[in-house]
Amino acid sequence: MYYKLNIYFFLICLSFAIIFFTYVFFKSEIFAEGTKHSYYLKYYIISAFLFLLSFILLFLKKKSIFAFITISLSAFISIYAVELFLTFKFKEPPNEKLRYIKEFRKTDPEIVPMIYLADQMYGRNINDGIAPLAGISKKETIFCKEDGPMIRYQSDRFGFNNLNQIWDEQDIFAITIGDSFTHGACVDTKNTIAYKLDKNKFILNLGMGGTGPLAQFATLREYLNRANPKNIIWIYYEENDLGDLIFEKSQPILKKYLEDDSFSQQLTLKQKKIDKKLLRILHFEIDNRNNIKAKKIKNFIKLKFVRKLVFDKISNNKILIPDDFMKIMNKARMLARDKNVGFYFVYLPEKERFIKNELNNGEFRNYHKVIKIINDLDISLIDLNIEFKKNYKDPVVLYNQSQLHLSVLGYNKAAELIYKKINELNK
Numbered sequence: 001m002y003y004k005l006n007i008y009f010f011l012i013c014l015s016f017a018i019i020f021f022t023y024v025f026f027k028s029e030i031f032a033e034g035t036k037h038s039y040y041l042k043y044y045i046i047s048a049f050l051f052l053l054s055f056i057l058l059f060l061k062k063k064s065i066f067a068f069i070t071i072s073l074s075a076f077i078s079i080y081a082v083e084l085f086l087t088f089k090f091k092e093p094p095n096e097k098l099r100y101i102k103e104f105r106k107t108d109p110e111i112v113p114m115i116y117l118a119d120q121m122y123g124r125n126i127n128d129g130i131a132p133l134a135g136i137s138k139k140e141t142i143f144c145k146e147d148g149p150m151i152r153y154q155s156d157r158f159g160f161n162n163l164n165q166i167w168d169e170q171d172i173f174a175i176t177i178g179d180s181f182t183h184g185a186c187v188d189t190k191n192t193i194a195y196k197l198d199k200n201k202f203i204l205n206l207g208m209g210g211t212g213p214l215a216q217f218a219t220l221r222e223y224l225n226r227a228n229p230k231n232i233i234w235i236y237y238e239e240n241d242l243g244d245l246i247f248e249k250s251q252p253i254l255k256k257y258l259e260d261d262s263f264s265q266q267l268t269l270k271q272k273k274i275d276k277k278l279l280r281i282l283h284f285e286i287d288n289r290n291n292i293k294a295k296k297i298k299n300f301i302k303l304k305f306v307r308k309l310v311f312d313k314i315s316n317n318k319i320l321i322p323d324d325f326m327k328i329m330n331k332a333r334m335l336a337r338d339k340n341v342g343f344y345f346v347y348l349p350e351k352e353r354f355i356k357n358e359l360n361n362g363e364f365r366n367y368h369k370v371i372k373i374i375n376d377l378d379i380s381l382i383d384l385n386i387e388f389k390k391n392y393k394d395p396v397v398l399y400n401q402s403q404l405h406l407s408v409l410g411y412n413k414a415a416e417l418i419y420k421k422i423n424e425l426n427k
Contacts, residue, residue, distance in 0.1 A: 005065060009057045017050035079306060086305035087296075100142075104282055111152075112139045115278045116210035118247075119285070130265055131253040132274045133219045134159035134208055144186040144209075146403040151186045158223065158271060159278075161189055162205050167227070173201035174342075175227050177216045178235030179244070181348055182207025185405045193235065196415035204229065212244025213328045218257040220332060222267045224339065231342035233418065234332065238365040238385075239350035239404070242319050249324065258324060261331070321366050326373050333379050344425070345374045346418055349385040351399040359389050382421040384414060391417070 024047055028040035060068065103109045114135055135141055137159045143151040156164040161184050166172070176182050176194045182205065184192035194205035204227050206219050213236075220232065248254045256263040267274065329345070336343035353364060362368030367385065374381050388395035391413070398410030406414060 005062070006058050006060065009065060009068075010054050013050060013054035013057055017047060017054055020050060021047040079303065080300075083300060083303050083306045086309065087300060101286055104286060107279075109279075110140060111142065112136045112279075113142045113282065114144070114209065115281060117208070117215055118210055120281060128273070128277060129253075130267075130270065130273060130277060131218075131251065132159070132278055133211075133215060133222060133267060134206075134274075136275050136278045137271050138164070143184075144180075146186040146405060147400045147407070148186070151184075151188065153184070153189045158268065159274065160204070160206055160208070161192065162194070163189070166202050166204055169202040170228075171202060172227055172229040173198065173203055174231035174233050175204045175206050175220075175224070175229045176233045176235060177220055178207040178346075178348075179211050179216075179237050179241065180207070180209030181237050181406060182235045183209045184411070185209055186400075186403075187406075187408050187411055191408045191411050193411055193415045193418065196412050197233075197419050207235065210244070212241050212248050213325055214245055214248035214254050214258060217328045217332055218254055220335065221257055221264060224335065224341075226268045229341060231344065231422070232332070232336050233344050233346060233422075235346040235348055236370070237348045237350065238367065238370070239352070242321060242325065242366070245322055245325060245328075249322070258328065258331075319366070321369055321373070325370075326377070329373060329379065330377055333377055342380070342422075342426075344380045344382055344418075344422060346382045347371065347374075347385055348414070349388065349395075351396060351404050353385070354388075354395045359385065380425050382418055382425075384417060387417045387421070388413075 021044075024040055024043045028044075057065070057068070100109075100111055100113075103111050104113070112135070115132075117133075120132070135155050137155055137157050139155050141153055141155045141161075143153060143161075145151065153161050154164075156162040157167060174194075174197065176197075182193060184194075184205065184207070189195060192205055192207075194203045194207070197203050206223055206227075208215070208219065211219070216234070224232070249258070253265070333343055347367075347370065350365070353359065356364075358364040371381065371383070388398060392398065398406055398413055400407050
């Protein structure tokens with residue numbers, strides 16, 4: 001009986017260890033393509049510990065087994081009690097979408113929420129062979145809220161955050177490409193980097209929150225000819241652009257932009273189809289609101305907040321640069337060269353860099369490696385990491401007090417510095 005008890009707990013622990021290791025291996029080596037070893041190392045160590053523990057259980061005496069069970073249960077309950085506390089402490093604000101469900105349910109609503117690239121995962125069953133790269137066109141769009149009020153903007157004819165008439169101009173100075181910082185989170189349209197660059201010149205903002213280098217390159221490929229600008233200003237955000245690239249490479253349509261230089265979805269000709277798909281995704285989300293509850297339960301089971309508090313702070317900025325990052329930047333450079341368009345790479349630092357005083361740390365977010373790639377490709381570089389520090393004793397003042405995005409002052413200063421450096425580079 002005693003030996004059977006040992007075997008029983010050995011099999012339970014070993015099974016859990018195998019399942020846990022398999023999941024970690026998939027996330028680290030297959031999904032992340034081995035670029036996040038330092039992040040997943042701690043989970044590999046936990047896997048190894050579970051394997052070792054399962055074999056130790058074979059040799060424990062009866063009293064030791066029951067002591068192990070008691071300690072394990074106590075630890076289990078304590079950890080989830082902490083997770084429950086943190087879940088309530090960091091409770092997310094009410095979903096703005098839920099306030100407008102009646103409006104959103106309409107076939108042609110007047111107000112729509114911003115639908116991000118990741119949101120399209122909800123619409124995987126809507127298999128129409130198209131991957132939108134912007135929002136719904138010509139709608140009042142609910143964007144985001146940080147230190148100030150909820151930000152909304154009127155989307156242009158292609159779903160971007162612009163004054164619609166700019167697309168009709170023949171002399172467009174530049175387009176800006178990037179993520180939420182380029183998109184303008186969370187400030188009014190008139191305080192975005194694109195709007196503030198130069199009031200006397202036409203600039204199109206093709207930034208979109210939640211995107212990384214591959215989706216941004218796809219955006220460039222789809223909309224460059226329609227905009228016909230004199231310059232491309234690519235704004236790279238150091239905190240998450242490389243991580244977003246890993247996710248984007250798992251999307252079949254986006255991957256085609258990397259593999260086939262002639263591939264195009266012809267998105268400028270399909271806006272009605274894009275709007276229709278995004279509205280279907282929105283309706284799908286509304287009809288499946290229980291998925292939100294399921295996601296919260298899933299996060300609770302996976303100890304989202306405990307991991308973030310204890311584990312994910314360890315090596316969370318040490319991601320290897322995917323090989324395709326250099327490939328994408330080279331393709332973007334070649335595209336600009338073929339179109340005889342100026343190309344500028346803006347390195348935008350995250351708030352955490354200045355809080356931790358990591359300005360001169362070349363390892364932080366692969367700073368030196370990213371800069372080297374850009375220099376090796378002979379792309380004009382505008383390093384706001386250096387410029388912010390040069391102009392402000394404490395660059396944290398350029399960011400929202402409680403959130404990660406730039407403040408109105410930060411966007412204005414970024415635009416000023418970018419425009420100044422472009423002029424210097426062209427002398």
